[in-house]
Amino acid sequence: MxxxxxxxxxxxxxxxxxxxxxxxxxxxxxxxxxxxxxxxxxxxxxxxxxxxxxMGQFRLSGERVAPWADTLTTNAVATMQPLQARYNLFCSDNGGTHDDTIFYRLGDDRWLLVVNASNAEKMWALVCDHPGGVRLENRHxxxxxxxxxxxxxxxxxxxxxxxxxxxxxxxxxxxxxxxxxxxxxxxxxxxxxxxxxxxxxxxxxxxxxxxxxxxxxxxxxxxxxxxxxxxxxxxAGMPLYGHELTEEISPVQGGQAWAVKLSKPAFTGREALAQQLESDVYARVAGLVMRGRVPAREGYAVYVGDRRVGEIRSGSFGPSVGGGKNVATALLERDAATAGTVLAVEVRGARHEADVAPMPFYKRSR
Amino acid sequence: MALPQGLLFSKDHEWVRIDGDLAVVGFTDYAQNSLGDIVYVELPKPGAHVQQFGNIGVVESVKAVSDLFTPVSGDVTEVNDALERDPAAVNRDPYGDGWFLKVRLKDTGETKQLLSSSEYEKLIAE
Missing domain, CATH: 3.30.1360.120 (Probable tRNA modification gtpase trme; domain 1)
Structure with a gap:
């Protein structure tokens, strides 16, 4: 330790x-x-x-929190009601993800921002570098x-x-x-x-x-x-920072485009993310279900035929998927990341078939 | 769990039960417990020749992949096919149903390189 x-x-x-x-x-x-x-x-x-x-907890307060946060994040903050929570992402100018977070609006002027543990120091530095009239308190x-x-x-x-x-x-x-x-x-x-x-x-x-x-x-x-x-x-198809989202993997690529609001006039990464949404050339994170019993693990190479099309980002046995199947996410070339595509995952030198499947792999009955 | 009688152990946490020139190999209770819920076991094919302390496969828990080593050299005569459908047998019954493979020994003198149960108990108490 x-x-x-x-x-x-x-x-x-x-x-x-x-x-x-x-x-x-x-x-x-x-x-x-x-x-x-x-x-x-x-x-x-x-x-x-x-x-x-x-997890990192930052308390934010002041009248300027919402407009300040709206320039730094991809999802809408100003439209949140008191006592509402919203998933949100901080990106770089090139669209890469600094962190995925949750904003909690506790009152008109009081907010809680929860960031990933692994990013807590980076994110504290980031918010401190953008003062904007917001009072910040690090409760990590x-x-x-x-x-x-x-x-x-x-x-x-x-x-x-x-x-x-x-x-x-x-x-x-x-x-x-x-x-x-x-x-x-x-x-x-x-x-x-x-x-x-x-x-x-x-x-x-x-x-x-x-x-x-x-x-x-x-x-x-x-x-x-x-x-x-x-x-x-x-x-449940939820991203884990460092796997499905990284400084190199944008929210659009990582399957979180729903939390990118191009209706907001300006925010860090907006141009890059807009371009990724329009273009077909960017790799995408997709869900994979292994056909056999061999688990796919992070870093394993993924092929279509003889062509390497990407790599596994997360992989595990999924007890709740189809009675127990090995599931994974992979960052794949755009045309390989479509449901129904048959892929091969290289595990210790042998290829094992997998199907691209829609995420989430598991959905609770309501 | 007290260690069963009549076994020898490797520092890699495999057990071996030797009967004449035939050895049965498995994971110790300590090993299965450290690894957690086992979901996949990859073993050599019958007929394969394995070398003492060589890497002969993998044991995967929900979240981790661990290498499997053989405590003895020889020819694999049989592997536990039931683990394909029921890898959790390694957790449930590591010294029984959870065995991995049987090896026809080449050199019974190799056992000098292995640990007795008291030596193994000392190792895992560290």
């Missing part, structure tokens, strides 16, 4: 639960507790509890983030909070309390299931974590690590 890795407020809880820890985004994080498949299954069937306190590592995800999330969380969770819409939030502890609760997540993300001061994080786990472990609430989270998000 890297000597400089930081610990979240829930580190001791993870150790007590017997978690296997890895370094991720500069923090010692639980990769698994009981096992990736068991944790994955809990989230698909009941609910899972995640420590996401490694100070405020904790606990997610409860899965079909039972609302019913398990409801007794602990004083807002009506059934009335909270997807991608909305509320400032409330969890067992008397001030918290921001948002109906957001990264698993393809219903669920909530709970932002609390790190000083109280273990209270919230233990209250929920002790009350509901017997109802099927499982602590879940980053291993299960990655499988869940891949099945």
């Amino acid at each position: 890297n000597q400089t890795a930081r610990r979240t407020a829930l580190y001791d809880e993870h150790r007590k639960l017997g978690a296997r820890m890895v370094e991720f985004g500069g923090f010692e994080m639980p990769v698994q507790y009981a096992g990736v498949l068991k944790e994955h299954d809990a989230v698909r069937r009941r609910a899972g509890l995640f420590d996401l306190s490694h 590592g100070e405020d904790a983030l606990i997610a409860i995800q899965g079909p039972a999330s609302a019913s398990l969380l409801q007794p602990h909070v004083d807002v009506d969770l059934a009335a909270m819409r997807y991608y909305f939030c509320a400032e409330t309390e969890v067992e008397g502890i001030p918290a921001l609760i948002a109906r957001t997540g990264y698993t393809g299931e219903d669920g909530f993300e709970i932002f609390v001061d790190g000083a109280y994080a273990s209270n919230v974590w233990n209250d929920l786990l002790r009350a509901h472990h017997r109802d099927g609430l499982e602590p879940c690590g980053l291993g299960a989270r990655d499988v869940l998000r891949l099945e």
